[in-house]
Amino acid sequence: MVTNKNCINRLSKYKNALARLKSLGFVKVFSDNLADAIGVTAAQVRKDFSLFGLSGSKRGGYNVDELIKSLNEILGKNKVQKVIIAGAGNIGTALMNYPGFEKEGIQIVAAFDISQDRQIEAKIPVCPLEEMKDFIRKNKIKIGIIAVPDMAAQSVLDLMTASGIEGILNFAPIRLNCSGDCIVNNVNFVFELENLIYHVSGLDKNKGQ
Amino acid sequence: MVTNKNCINRLSKYKNALARLKSLGFVKVFSDNLADAIGVTAAQVRKDFSLFGLSGSKRGGYNVDELIKSLNEILGKNKVQKVIIAGAGNIGTALMNYPGFEKEGIQIVAAFDISQDRQIEAKIPVCPLEEMKDFIRKNKIKIGIIAVPDMAAQSVLDLMTASGIEGILNFAPIRLNCSGDCIVNNVNFVFELENLIYHVSGLDKNKGQ
DNA sequence: TAGATTGTTAATCGATTAACAATC
DNA sequence: TAGATTGTTAATCGATTAACAATC
Numbered sequence: 001m002v003t004n005k006n007c008i009n010r011l012s013k014y015k016n017a018l019a020r021l022k023s024l025g026f027v028k029v030f031s032d033n034l035a036d037a038i039g040v041t042a043a044q045v046r047k048d049f050s051l052f053g054l055s056g057s058k059r060g061g062y063n064v065d066e067l068i069k070s071l072n073e074i075l076g077k078n079k080v081q082k083v084i085i086a087g088a089g090n091i092g093t094a095l096m097n098y099p100g101f102e103k104e105g106i107q108i109v110a111a112f113d114i115s116q117d118r119q120i121e122a123k124i125p126v127c128p129l130e131e132m133k134d135f136i137r138k139n140k141i142k143i144g145i146i147a148v149p150d151m152a153a154q155s156v157l158d159l160m161t162a163s164g165i166e167g168i169l170n171f172a173p174i175r176l177n178c179s180g181d182c183i184v185n186n187v188n189f190v191f192e193l194e195n196l197i198y199h200v201s202g203l204d205k206n207k208g209q
Numbered sequence: 210m211v212t213n214k215n216c217i218n219r220l221s222k223y224k225n226a227l228a229r230l231k232s233l234g235f236v237k238v239f240s241d242n243l244a245d246a247i248g249v250t251a252a253q254v255r256k257d258f259s260l261f262g263l264s265g266s267k268r269g270g271y272n273v274d275e276l277i278k279s280l281n282e283i284l285g286k287n288k289v290q291k292v293i294i295a296g297a298g299n300i301g302t303a304l305m306n307y308p309g310f311e312k313e314g315i316q317i318v319a320a321f322d323i324s325q326d327r328q329i330e331a332k333i334p335v336c337p338l339e340e341m342k343d344f345i346r347k348n349k350i351k352i353g354i355i356a357v358p359d360m361a362a363q364s365v366l367d368l369m370t371a372s373g374i375e376g377i378l379n380f381a382p383i384r385l386n387c388s389g390d391c392i393v394n395n396v397n398f399v400f401e402l403e404n405l406i407y408h409v410s411g412l413d414k415n416k417g418q
Numbered sequence: 419t420a421g422a423t424t425g426t427t428a429a430t431c432g433a434t435t436a437a438c439a440a441t442c
Numbered sequence: 443t444a445g446a447t448t449g450t451t452a453a454t455c456g457a458t459t460a461a462c463a464a465t466c
Contacts, residue, residue: 001411004457008407012400013384030423039384042423043459050425058424059466076406083402090306094299095398100382104399106406142409143402166413167405169398173309175222175248183408185401189304189378190313191221192394193292193352196376197285197315198217199392200351202210204375213433239447251447252435259449267448268442 002051005185010048013038015071022064030061081106082139086156087147088113088126091171095145096124110135114152129156136163146170157184211260214394219257222247224280231273239270290315291348295365296356297322297335300380304354305333319344323361338365345372355379366393 002008017037021029031042031049049055049062054070056062072078083101085092088111096108110125112132127135135141144165148156153172160168161182168184170176173191178184211217226246230238240251240258258264258271263279265271281287292310294301297320305317319334321341336344344350353374357365362381369377370391377393379385382400387393 003408005404006457008404009400011407012397012403016382032423041459043461044457046423046425047458056424057466058464059422061423074407075403076410081402081406090303094303097299098398100399101402104403106399106402142413143405167409169401169405173225183405185405187396187401188221189307190309190315191218192378192396193290193310193315194221194284194313195214195217196352196378196392196394197290198220198283199212200376201285204351215433241447250435252437253433255447255449256434265448266442267440268446270447 007048007051010038010040010044011052011071011074014045014048015068015075015077018064018068018071022068026064028056028061028063029067031056033061077105079105081143082109082141083107083143083145084109084132084136084141085111085145085147086113086129086132086160087111087145087149087152087171088115089147089149092145092147095147109139109141113148133159133163136160136165141165143167143169146172146176148172150174216257216260219247219249219253220261220280220283223254223257224277224284224286227273227277227280231277235273237265237270237272238276240265242270286314288314290352291318291350292316292352292354293318293341293345293350294320294354294356295322295338295341295369296320296354296358296361296380297324298356298358301354301356304356318348318350322357342368342372345369345374350374352376352378355381355385357381359383 014034017034018029021033021037031045034045035042052074054062054067083106085095085108088096092111092113096111101108108124110127112127112129114129116128136144142165144160146153146156146168150172153170153174154176157168157170157176157178161178161180166182168178168182170184170186173188176184223243226243227238230242230246240254243254244251261283263271263276292315294304294317297305301320301322305320310317317333319336321336321338323338325337345353351374353369355362355365355377359381362379362383363385366377366379366385366387370387370389375391377387377391379393379395382397385393
């Protein structure tokens, strides 16, 4: 199994690019086209595809429909992916209302929070945190998002993994310990900005400021 | 100049770990301590430090205060970093209210939106998008966040770079073209979840489901 | 057929890790 | 001094790119 995050990421990008190309009337594409579309080399595209057993024909390139179908399968697009959110604060709420999930077959099915007066502007039910465990089990949820305050993040993760969650997207800016068959991806806004600050400071220094 | 994103990221992690260690009373640390704290090898820590000219003493490790000071300088913590947001929708608002920025010296100074009835729950002024250019110039803002709908993202980027922005954090899930001395970091929630979906589907397959 | 493109192998590049001399 | 730790060089690992035979 390929675990390189950048590589999986490129599959998502290929998928998006192919949807665009299809809508433009493309029936087949060459590694060149896709490379240009997502900003990598043609060799990279062919290498990625061979890694996942995606093949084309020597002279005719890749069939757009087949490629989309295969990528969708790899990325779990053949069924609706149910996701829950822990934490109905600013970020949790933004994710509940995020318009980009639906057309990608990602469905936020519920949110959980200790505070109950948060039935605000979301179309999605916000339930007490105590109900999370049962909900995950009953609905066989595999993916959870952590958007609770730092202090609560580790215990929420423990609760999630104990209930059967296998993949977590964590927005709390602390290091979480995860045991067993569960992977955690972190999104850290401060780190993202610090990275930009580093680059910008470097730029300015080179200009002699 | 080091451009490896993971490496810069580790600097942020070292900084955070050092703050914790300092609060626990540590005056000096060894590469070993920091390695454990952020989950890398001691060799990685020493390599990173040598890359940025951070040095310790052969037997006595690194001085915590000195290290914090140096890292703060590299990451631009010696002054308040002013950031603007384009787009006062769900994500933009969440970022305006994000509690983690202040203590890191990151200040969201203004948001801009085409729609004006968004003076909602934010402490930060939401201004018309037409005022963005002047604001960036007058206040010498170098960093901007794009949280507008996909359709508007490229034109907002062009506006930002034309006004003097040098670093952009983009939340719109499309590929943006950026010319010249400006770097763009992307945060894509769908990709993050698709990555998890891929891993989870793989896990389940191995279990024979 | 001649030309173009894939699929794969080998080469390169970059990042991480191991090893160890220097030295506190 | 003896022991422990840094700083750096060399080795390893992994990912990307180049090259090219196979072939449509």
